[in-house]
Amino acid sequence: MHEIVCPHCGKAFTIDEAGYADIVAQVRTKEFEASLHERLALAEKDKLNAVELAKAQLEAELQQAAAAKDSEIQALKAKLEADDVAKQLAVRDAVAAVEKQRDELRSGLEKAQLEMKLGEASLKDKYETELKARDTQIKDRDDAIERLKDLKARLSTKMVGETLEQHCETEFNRLRATAFPKAYFEKDNDARTGSKGDYIFRESDDADNEVVSIMFEMKNESDTTATKHKNEDFLRELDKDRTEKGCEYAVLVSLLEPDSELYNGGIVDVSHRHPKMYVVRPQFFIPIITLLRNAAQNSLAYKQELALVRAQSVDVTEFESQLDAFKTAFGKNYDLASRRFQLAIDEIDKSIDHLQKTKEALLGSERNLRLANDKAQDVTIKKLTRGNATMAAKFDALKDGDGATAE
DSSP states (O other), X not given: OEEEEOTTTOOEEEEOHHHHHHHHHXXXXXXHHHHHHHHHHHHHHHHHHHHHXXXXXXXXXXXXXXXXXXXXXXXXXXHHHHHHHHHHHHHHHHHHHHHHHHHHHHHHHHHHHHHHHHHXXXXXXXXXXXXXXXXXXXXXXHHXXXXXXXXXXXHHHXXXXXXXXXXXXHHHHHHHHHHOTTEEEEEOOOOTTSOXXXXXXXXXXXXXXXXXXXXXXXXXXXXXXXXXXXXXXXXHHHHHXXXXXXXXXXXXXXXXXXXXXXXXXXXXEOTTTSTTEEEEOGGGHHHHHHHHHHHHHHHHHHHHHHHHHHHHHHHHHHHHHHHHHHHHHHHHHHHHHHHHHHHHHHHHHHXXXXXXHHHHHHHHHHHHHHHHHHHHHTOOHHHHHTTOXXXXXXXXXXXXXXXXHHO
């Protein structure tokens, strides 16, 4: 038995062990409910603090990610704009350089054309002077005829014996070292095309630019030959040999038609029959070489200038090819940079999507905490004792006891 004093009236009364246990259980149940409510309040407060902290952290991370993305986008835009400006400047400089070189080449070509015209006028004046000198030579044709007859009388036996070709070669070799140190004068032994001339003369400058080239044919026959040939019989074949061997001029050195006033008068130009062709007597063999070489040397400067202009034109073409290659390579680099820029944007979008999913997960956690809180708030003694007859009876008895005491 236990003695209990009423806190209200101070009256003492005794209760058995069962009653005392019920009272103790009732007191403990009230303390449990108070403790439960206190803990639920703390849990709610911690939950609210955690949610607020998570929201603040999420907003800070989102702002930081957005700021980083904006910064990276601005940096990429600035780089692309700088690359575009650099590309435009490079193209503009390249085009300006090409236009400048084109203008220089055009100026040089106009200068070369002007000098060529002046050279042609100079050559024309020179040939007019030579024609006048030729007229003077015509006046002396009788003396030339006499010299020819004398030469024929002295060489007729000798030339037929050693041939006119050997005579011309000997005459050239006498002057080779002094007058023609850089010249080529050799027998034409190339018969691959079916025919060949007698001799080829070539002369070049120090830069291997050809000054002049001449295909020679020598014709002679004995006075006792029954069928007499004419110089014209050999001109077509000589022109063919000149073309096949790449010579500029063709010269027939001939003792045929010994009584012809035309051929006995000196150097005969037969270009009306075949281009750049002459017929001469043996005594004009060296003079015709000298005349053609001097005429070619006068125009050599213009040939060299023209070769230079052509070389510069090739350089311009090569530069344009290099410029096109540069444009192609630059375009490839620009495309690569654009693709990498787009890749960076895609990665940023993926990061934002990941943060968005994290935010949704946190919001889902908040909803679950709210549901748990709602369930905790809905907890009552009635619900806790539902289906538990023993606990319901004890609570009912406790309530009844409180009512009796109050009475």
